[in-house]
Amino acid sequence: MAGELDTRTRGRTARGRLRALDAYLCQFESALLTRVEGAWARAVFVDVGFGEHPWTTLESATAFRSLSPELSVVGVELEAERARAAASTHADARTHFREGGFALPLAPDEPARLVRAMNLLRQGPPERIPEAHRAMARHLLPGGLLVEGSSDTDGAVLVAHLLRRTPDGDTPVRERLLFHTDFSRGFAPLLLRDWLPRDLRRRVRPGEPVHAFFQAWEAAWKAARAAGHTLPPDAFAESIPRLAATMPGIAQDVWLATHGFLCWSPPGGIPP
Ligand SMILES: C[S@@+](CC[C@H](N)C(=O)[O-])C[C@H]1O[C@@H](n2cnc3c(N)ncnc32)[C@H](O)[C@@H]1O
Numbered sequence: 001m002a003g004e005l006d007t008r009t010r011g012r013t014a015r016g017r018l019r020a021l022d023a024y025l026c027q028f029e030s031a032l033l034t035r036v037e038g039a040w041a042r043a044v045f046v047d048v049g050f051g052e053h054p055w056t057t058l059e060s061a062t063a064f065r066s067l068s069p070e071l072s073v074v075g076v077e078l079e080a081e082r083a084r085a086a087a088s089t090h091a092d093a094r095t096h097f098r099e100g101g102f103a104l105p106l107a108p109d110e111p112a113r114l115v116r117a118m119n120l121l122r123q124g125p126p127e128r129i130p131e132a133h134r135a136m137a138r139h140l141l142p143g144g145l146l147v148e149g150s151s152d153t154d155g156a157v158l159v160a161h162l163l164r165r166t167p168d169g170d171t172p173v174r175e176r177l178l179f180h181t182d183f184s185r186g187f188a189p190l191l192l193r194d195w196l197p198r199d200l201r202r203r204v205r206p207g208e209p210v211h212a213f214f215q216a217w218e219a220a221w222k223a224a225r226a227a228g229h230t231l232p233p234d235a236f237a238e239s240i241p242r243l244a245a246t247m248p249g250i251a252q253d254v255w256l257a258t259h260g261f262l263c264w265s266p267p268g269g270i271p272p
Pocket residue numbers: 005006007008009010011012013014017018048049050051052056076077078079082100101102117118119120
């Protein structure tokens with residue numbers, strides 16, 4: 001089932017690891033999760049690479065079904081034994097587990113509304129990442145979302161690409177970069193830099209837009225601390241308007257700031 005883009009990896013996962021991401025998606029993508037017109041009635045949520053146990057898939061299924069009770073969910077694993085074990089214990093009429101890779105084992109009449117691939121593009125050549133994004137986005141309906149990124153083992157620090165399928169072509173638009181921390185590791189912008197998706201991590205060097213972004217965030221965070229906001233959640237929240245004053249595309253939203261999220265959607269998309 002593995003294609004030439006797929007690379008075998010370990011299956012480590014943890015309960016709750018992607019819960020904050022679920023909360024973000026319920027808050028900002030509820031329209032995507034609940035659409036039912038035309039082909040959207042059949043459109044599934046796909047969790048690619050769920051790991052040794054399908055905990056994150058099942059947790060997301062519960063979160064998303066609080067908005068859309070009939071939502072179908074497909075957990076995909078490169079390792080056949082993990083797919084088989086999950087299917088034998090956890091499958092039901094709307095919850096499926098299948099062996100497969102980035103090409104996604106979906107039926108022709110089974111489009112996707114949301115595809116998530118967290119913590120599996122950490123190995124292999126970074127040059128292959130746009131190809132992997134295109135492959136996973138191919139089943140999305142126009143307007144559908146691909147979420148791909150990295151987190152630490154318990155999800156205390158997480159960074160993800162949000163890529164949107166448009167009606168115009170196979171290459172999804174790199175719409176937004178999402179940063180999250182629960183502050184259990186304290187906070188400084190550099191903490192999040194270490195969890196950038198693989199294609200951006202090697203770009204943090206002078207002259208690159210993502211380097212300029214972190215320089216600006218670091219300066220905004222230091223200014224917030226100098227103004228007396230020394231507790232990590234305060235310094236984080238207060239860095240956001242300061243960063244927005246110098247960097248285009250920073251969302252200013254109370255829910256985001258109070259839940260430890262920063263969203264960057266620069267005009268023209270996240271630079272490759
Ligand atoms: C580190 S675990 C991550 C589990 C879960 N997504 C999480 O964030 O906790 C990565 C899993 O992705 C699977 N995997 C790696 N590449 C894959 C691919 N191309 N398609 C499907 N699954 C893949 C691996 O077999 C492994 O079980």
